[in-house]
Amino acid sequence: MASTEVQNDSDDGMDEFMDKFKTQRYKKAFSEKNWEEEFSKVPMFMKTAPEEIDPQKYPELACLQSILHDEDRPPEEQAKSLKDEGNAFFKEKNYKKAVVSYTAALKKKCGDLELNAVLLTNRAASHFHLGNMRSALNDAAAAKKVKPDHLKASIRGAQCCIELRNFSDALQWCDEGLKAHPADNKLRELRAAADKHKRAAERDARKAKAKEKKLYGEKEALLAAIKDRGIKLLQPVRPRPQGSDSEDEDERSSAAMAQLSLDGLSSQEVTGAQVFLDEQGSMHWPVLLLYPEHQQSDFISAFCETNCFIDHLAVMFGEELPPWDTDRKYQPQNLQLYFEDEEKETLYQVDPEMPLLKILQRKRFFVKAGSPSFIVLVRGSMFLKQFLSGKKVHGL
Known part of the structure; x- marks a missing residue:
């Protein structure tokens, strides 16, 4: 009898709950107006990661992040998770955040040399897209030091050198990379580009030097004509360098006086x-x-x-x-x-x-x-x- 009463009470309660459920909407349910916005907060359906992860606004993502950065896990696992995070930012072209993630991964100092080389080349790629060519080149060099035959390190190093107009260094990066990867087309293309730029830069330098020499010769001829006419040039006053002695001055006197005379013609x-x-x-x-x-x-x-x-x-x-x-x-x-x-x-x-x-x-x-x-x-x-x-x- 008692069990029948309890069962009746339970059934009555469920009926009451179901009746209430039918008449009142679930307060936290998605509405027709905001379902897309709410879906975008669910990590599985996110198209892009938020700039800042607010635990109250994105509780699921904050939970996942805490798991990713769980300090109890081995350094290799933590570094790999941070690498994946950096890759996600990189795909979204958020290169600044990618750099932060890769840097955090490198700070874990895991013993996986292959992973460290990948982290360095990935960070180099992020710096490259941000225009930080020196930082990118430093990371490529560090990756090459960790793993000398790392293909992406050689490619990124050559690209950085070309952007910095250090074409001789770019050729060296390509040549060293091709020793380990002789059939790589990307390295071959970069080497051809570096060689072309190097030849053009050398040609421009020769032209500039010849033009400078010609202009200097014309100025010297003009200076000689002025002196032949007995016209005096008032030379600009230049302070004497500290620590210089008479012998040093004598050694430089001829070139210095010639340059001073030419400076006296400068009126442009x-x-x-x-x-x-x-x-x-x-x-x-x-x-x-x-x-x-x-x-x-x-x-x-x-x-x-x-x-x-x-x-x-x-x-x-x-x-x-x-x-x-x-x-x-x-x-x-x-x-x-x-x-x-x-x-x-x-x-x-x-x-x-x-x-x-x-x-x-x-x-x-x-x-x-x-x-x-x-x-x-x-x-x-x-x-x-x-x-x-x-x-x-x-x-x-």
């Missing part, structure tokens, strides 16, 4: 032009004109040494005067030109009807930064009197 950084000789042997200078009254300047890119200032001034201040000359004072006949001797702090007046060469040959004229410069003032102006006041001035 300042004006964008440079002195040159034309086919008739006439020298053309980039000349800078300064107007301190208006803080303005003009630039004549190729002032022939046989021309006079008045020729250029007639063009520059002819019918159309510059917009900053509101008083229209800068007429060619009203202008006075000077050059400055910075060493003696003296101004020397220039005859505008004298050829440029004669001016450059004056005793106290020095060409600075490869570009002769002159100060232009208005004759009889108040600014001229103020500007020349207190200065040493040598007239015509």
